[in-house]
Amino acid sequence: MGVSIRAYARHRGVSHVAVMRAIKAGRVPAEPDGTIDQAKADAAWERSTDPGRSKARPKAPSEKLRPIAEAAVGSVRETLKEQGLPAGGSVTFVQARTAHEIAKAHLARLRLQRMKGELIDRARTTAMVFRLAREERDTWINWPARVAALMASELGVEAHAMQKALETHVRAHLAELTEVKPEFR
Structure with a gap:
C-alpha cells in the first residue's frame, strides 16, 4: 500500500514538487496507481541523492558513503x-x-x-617531424654527389667510384634510420 506524493514529501521533509521532480527524473519509483511505496522510494532516494546538496540530518559515518550506479x-x-x-x-x-x-x-x-602555448597539436607535430626527416634524407642523398670529387682527389682514387661507394653506404644508413618511428604520447 502506497502513500500520496504529499504524504511522502512530508515523510522526507521536502516539498511535493521535489518528489514529483524525482519521480519524473526516474530517481524515485511510483506505483501504477500513482502512489509511492515508502520503503522502495526511500532506498532509491538515498542512492540517487548527492550528499553535498542534501539538507538532511547528519548521518553516521557508515551511512555517509553510498554506492553509485x-x-x-x-x-x-x-x-x-x-x-x-x-x-x-x-x-x-x-x-x-x-x-x-x-x-x-x-x-x-x-x-x-x-x-x-605549452601544449602542441599532435597531428601538426607529426607532420613537422615527417617534413624535417624528409629534408634530412634529401640532404644526405645529395651529399655524395657534392663531396665525392673532393674526397677522391684527396685520396687519389677515381671520382665516380668514390661517389658510388658513398651513395651505397649513405643509402644503407638511411634505410637503417627508417626503422625509427616517433611516438608522441
Whole structure:
C-alpha cells in the first residue's frame, strides 16, 4: 500500500514538487496507481541523492558513503588509481565526486597549458617531424654527389667510384634510420 506524493514529501521533509521532480527524473519509483511505496522510494532516494546538496540530518559515518550506479564505476576507479587513491570494491558517491573533481582540474590545467602555448597539436607535430626527416634524407642523398670529387682527389682514387661507394653506404644508413618511428604520447 502506497502513500500520496504529499504524504511522502512530508515523510522526507521536502516539498511535493521535489518528489514529483524525482519521480519524473526516474530517481524515485511510483506505483501504477500513482502512489509511492515508502520503503522502495526511500532506498532509491538515498542512492540517487548527492550528499553535498542534501539538507538532511547528519548521518553516521557508515551511512555517509553510498554506492553509485555501475555506469561510471570503471572510469572512477581508473581516475582514482591514476592519482594513487584507493578504489575498493564498491565505489561511493564521495569517491565518484573526487574523481570528477580530479578530471575537471586536469582539464583546466590542459586548457591553461594550451593557452600559454605549452601544449602542441599532435597531428601538426607529426607532420613537422615527417617534413624535417624528409629534408634530412634529401640532404644526405645529395651529399655524395657534392663531396665525392673532393674526397677522391684527396685520396687519389677515381671520382665516380668514390661517389658510388658513398651513395651505397649513405643509402644503407638511411634505410637503417627508417626503422625509427616517433611516438608522441
